[in-house]
Amino acid sequence: MSAAPLAPARPAVTSGTTPAGPRRPRVRAGRVAGNVVAVVVALCWVFPVYWMINSSFTPDARLGARTPSFFPTHGTTANYRDAVDGSGFWSALQMSLAITLVTVVAVLAFAFLAALAISRFRFRGRRSFVVAVLFIQMLPAEGLFIAQYKMLSAADLLNSVVGVSVLYTAAIVPFTVWMLRGFVAGIPAELEEAAMVDGLSRTGAFLRITFPLLAPGLVASGVYAFLQAWNEFTVALVALPAEGSQTLPLWLRGFLNASVNEGVNWAQVMAASTLIALPVMIFFLLVQNRMTGGLVSGAVKG
Structure with missing residues (x-):
């Protein structure tokens, strides 16, 4: 009777010689x-x-x-009280709110339609349109001030909400188109086609299937447009020369125009800067949760 072959002896395992052993301290x-x-x-x-x-x-x-x-x-809190009572804060706040609201609505409407056309349709001049949008982004804003001023002056739109909103919209739309284009291109067109096979019209399939998935992109683009319109200074300086029609950034500049004897009251400047930044912080905190919820719900629906 032959003896069974012996199993090969296992090598002794020493501490610290496993592949994962020395790597864990490094990872930590x-x-x-x-x-x-x-x-x-x-x-x-x-x-x-x-x-x-x-x-x-x-x-x-x-x-x-x-x-x-x-x-x-x-x-x-005297700095806040002096900053608000000693100048035209409320009129500047109303001007900024009106211009920002009009700009955000106009930017989202135009940019959404343009991004949808670029991503979903094939038409003559599509490449030229995309290149034109990219080229507009390369133009320096300072080179357009004279033409913009003459245009608004000829149309009697200086010191008006409509005039400034038109300039803001034209400046913000190109980049917003690129933002929304990525969101639209990321949603498969087959979702709409499947909904149309189930009996929905093209408009109904878009409103029920595609549009809810685009909510995060619209919110992100709205935040970008809001920040650009709320904090813009140079275009407002050209289009709003009257002292009674100023936005908040122009109102803040008034604290730096103090006389030589008085000097600049930096405490009031900081209080005024906080007042300008506070609506942006509140708006972003409110929209941030909706952006996260929209991203999660869009991923589940897709």
Whole structure:
């Protein structure tokens, strides 16, 4: 009777010699280093905003001291009160809100139709249109100021909401078309075709299937248009020469036109800057949740 062959002896496993062993500390160290770098970058990004808000609650005399105050220990709201009561804040706020609202609606309407035409239809001059949109983005805004001023002056649209909104819309639409084009191209046209096979019309298939999936793109484009129209300064400086028809960025410039004896009240400047930035922060926080919800619901529907 022959003996059974012996199984080969297994090599002894020593600690720290497995392939995953020495890599785990390196991976953890890399994650820790990445987290530290991310925190440092976030603090560098947040600190100017914090310093603006902190300075807005600090008296101007204390703000100009040699030793900086990182916390508003002697905080006051007088800077906000003086900034609002001492100038045309409310008229500038109404002007900015009206121009921004008209611009956002017009930009979304024109950019959405253009992006839909580029992505869904094949027509003569399509490539030329895409190249023209890209070329318009390369034009410097400063080179158009004289022509824009003469155009608005001839149409009697200076110092008006309509005139500034037209210029803002023309400047924001090209890039918004490129943004929405990516969203439209990312939705398969077969979804609409399947809905049309089930009995829906082309319009019904678009409104029920495609349009809900485009909601995140429309919201993102609306946020971009809102930021551009709300913070724009140079075009408004040309199209709104009258002192009574100013937007908030132009209103903020008035704090820097102080006399030599008085000097610039930087505490009021910071308070006015916070008032301008506050609506943007609130709007973004409200829309951010809707953007996330729209992205998730669109992925589930697709």
